[in-house]
Amino acid sequence: MNCKYGLALIALVALPATAAAQSTESGTVDVVGTVRSICILGDPTSALVDLGQLSAASGPRTGRVAVIPPQTVTLPGSFCNFAGSAVSISATALTAADATNPQAGFARAVNYTATATGWAAGASLATTGAARDGTGPTAEGTGATQPLPQVADISLTLSSFTAPGDQILVSGNYSGNVIVTLGPAIAGGEN
Amino acid sequence: MKKIALIAMTAAAVIATPAMAQDVTGTINITGSVAKKCFVLNGSAVSSTFGTTVALGELAKSDGTLRASSDLSSAFATAGGSALDAQVVCTSATPSVSVTAEPLANTVTADTGYDNSIDYRADVTLTTVAGDVTVNDPSSNIAATTTNLTSRLTGTGTNVKVRTSNWTADGVLVAGSYTGKITVVIAPGA
Amino acid sequence: MRKLIILSAPLALLAAPAMAQTAVDGTVDINGSVAGRCMFIVPNKTISLGEISLASNGKLDVSKVNGRSETLTGWCNNTTAAMTVTATQLTNATTAPTGFDNRVDYTATAVTGSTSANDSSVTAGAGSASSVGLFSGDIVVTLSNASTPNNGLMVAGTYNGNVVVTLTPTVTVGG
Numbered sequence: 121m122n123c124k125y126g127l128a129l130i131a132l133v134a135l136p137a138t139a140a141a142q143s144t145e146s147g148t149v150d151v152v153g154t155v156r157s158i159c160i161l162g163d164p165t166s167a168l169v170d171l172g173q174l175s176a177a178s179g180p181r182t183g184r185v186a187v188i189p190p191q192t193v194t195l196p197g198s199f200c201n202f203a204g205s206a207v208s209i210s211a212t213a214l215t216a217a218d219a220t221n222p223q224a225g226f227a228r229a230v231n232y233t234a235t236a237t238g239w240a241a242g243a244s245l246a247t248t249g250a251a252r253d254g255t256g257p258t259a260e261g262t263g264a265t266q267p268l269p270q271v272a273d274i275s276l277t278l279s280s281f282t283a284p285g286d287q288i289l290v291s292g293n294y295s296g297n298v299i300v301t302l303g304p305a306i307a308g309g310e311n
Numbered sequence: 312m313k314k315i316a317l318i319a320m321t322a323a324a325v326i327a328t329p330a331m332a333q334d335v336t337g338t339i340n341i342t343g344s345v346a347k348k349c350f351v352l353n354g355s356a357v358s359s360t361f362g363t364t365v366a367l368g369e370l371a372k373s374d375g376t377l378r379a380s381s382d383l384s385s386a387f388a389t390a391g392g393s394a395l396d397a398q399v400v401c402t403s404a405t406p407s408v409s410v411t412a413e414p415l416a417n418t419v420t421a422d423t424g425y426d427n428s429i430d431y432r433a434d435v436t437l438t439t440v441a442g443d444v445t446v447n448d449p450s451s452n453i454a455a456t457t458t459n460l461t462s463r464l465t466g467t468g469t470n471v472k473v474r475t476s477n478w479t480a481d482g483v484l485v486a487g488s489y490t491g492k493i494t495v496v497i498a499p500g501a
Numbered sequence: 502m503r504k505l506i507i508l509s510a511p512l513a514l515l516a517a518p519a520m521a522q523t524a525v526d527g528t529v530d531i532n533g534s535v536a537g538r539c540m541f542i543v544p545n546k547t548i549s550l551g552e553i554s555l556a557s558n559g560k561l562d563v564s565k566v567n568g569r570s571e572t573l574t575g576w577c578n579n580t581t582a583a584m585t586v587t588a589t590q591l592t593n594a595t596t597a598p599t600g601f602d603n604r605v606d607y608t609a610t611a612v613t614g615s616t617s618a619n620d621s622s623v624t625a626g627a628g629s630a631s632s633v634g635l636f637s638g639d640i641v642v643t644l645s646n647a648s649t650p651n652n653g654l655m656v657a658g659t660y661n662g663n664v665v666v667t668l669t670p671t672v673t674v675g676g
Contacts, residue, residue: 155655167340
């Protein structure tokens with residue numbers, strides 16, 4: 121009987137891998153921060169404006185309101201870091217410390233116009249309209265909206281000093297004030 | 312072999328909803344003052360004086376003695392006329408008033424029984440918001456009579472009137488010119 | 502470290518003839534390779550800086566940025582892997598008017614073991630590469646040198662940026 125033989129050679133060879141492609145990996149650290157919306161008013165160059173003598177000392181207008189030159193106070197470097205801000209002013213007339221109702225011919229108030237400029241295209245303006253007895257002394261005004269974040273010097277000018285009815289002013293110390301407010305232009309809205 | 316350490320971290324970025332920006336305010340205070348002053352208003356003209364010269368004419372009666380006081384008082388008011396009244400404006404609440412009456416005097420020396428000086432009383436009436444106040448000063452007293460008003464002089468119309476009363480003299484008046492003066496000083500006061 | 506083992510079929514059958522007269526030997530060779538690669542197990546983190554402006558003057562508060570860090574975890578199995586850092590500045594979409602800034606620059610440093618790489622956001626693109634070799638563990642990313650271009654007031658809103666750490670194996674042919 122013949123033997124057949126043969127060799128069966130089975131080989132499985134793992135093919136070597138070729139040069140591996142570079143697999144670059146990246147990791148990311150996201151960085152997030154916020155900046156709050158704020159406004160800051162610069163410290164006024166003068167927190168007190170002393171007008172001195174309000175009435176003429178001599179001449180035909182003795183005792184009546186004198187010609188008082190305009191006074192300017194600056195709030196330098198005021199800023200809001202968001203869009204849509206505005207300057208509002210609330211001006212209160214000067215009234216005499218003596219609260220007694222003045223008699224006919226006399227007044228105890230000096231009115232004026234307060235104007236704030238430098239913030240937006242339109243100034244903020246308020247003219248006080250106190251009566252001669254000092255009632256109704258406060259007036260308010262809001263200026264145009266500043267559409268961009270803004271840093272600027274705000275100038276507040278007091279001018280056009282008058283007495284109600286141009287009447288004679290009772291003597292004594294007089295005081296008034298202007299409150300400048302800087303903030304979002306639309307109350308209650310998003311900045 | 313190094314162990315892998317896994318750090319469990321929350322990756323969410325929490326951002327608080329930005330609060331609406333608050334308004335910021337700055338306050339400018341304004342002061343001034345009105346000096347106390349008094350001045351005379353004549354229509355719209357302002358001055359610091361008022362007054363006139365009152366010419367009484369013949370001071371003696373037919374017997375050489377002083378005319379009756381009531382007679383001289385009304386002659387004074389008539390001769391002085393509206394110039395004896397003034398509108399004084401004071402911006403202060405409590406002006407002071409000082410009245411000094413000087414006798415009508417003649418420089419000629421008077422012998423016994425004769426008189427060269429005529430006394431009277433200056434009566435200054437001031438109209439205040441609370442009513443009239445009268446300041447009287449006799450010429451026989453060198454010192455002034457002063458008072459501090461407790462309320463303001465009225466703001467419109469004449470509010471100071473100068474009159475006289477109580478004219479007296481001793482005996483026959485020596486002949487010649489007699490001159491005297493009433494000085495009223497209204498000051499703003501304290 | 503996990504080992505990757507590529508198993509090759511080990512079968513090698515030799516049919517032995519019944520009536521061989523001499524022994525015959527057959528040999529099967531086996532080989533395999535491990536690709537050089539890097540991998541991030543924790544590939545993404547966020548550093549939340551919160552409020553980054555000073556309440557007193559509206560400018561950048563560098564103390565809110567400098568020193569902040571987060572940790573990524575990864576590994577490379579190649580001794581010549583390289584790490585690079587790409588720092589992208591924080592920006593806010595609002596245009597910045599004169600006097601304002603809408604951008605925060607900073608330097609990001611990635612440290613693993615004794616190796617570090619860094620990049621400044623001032624210049625676009627990645628920083629220089631550092632060789633990290635065979636490592637597995639933490640990569641700590643830290644921020645420093647925070648600044649604004651004009652030292653100006655900061656526009657309000659949200660600022661976003663990121664730091665990308667890239668691990669690149671530089672591999673030779675396997676075999």
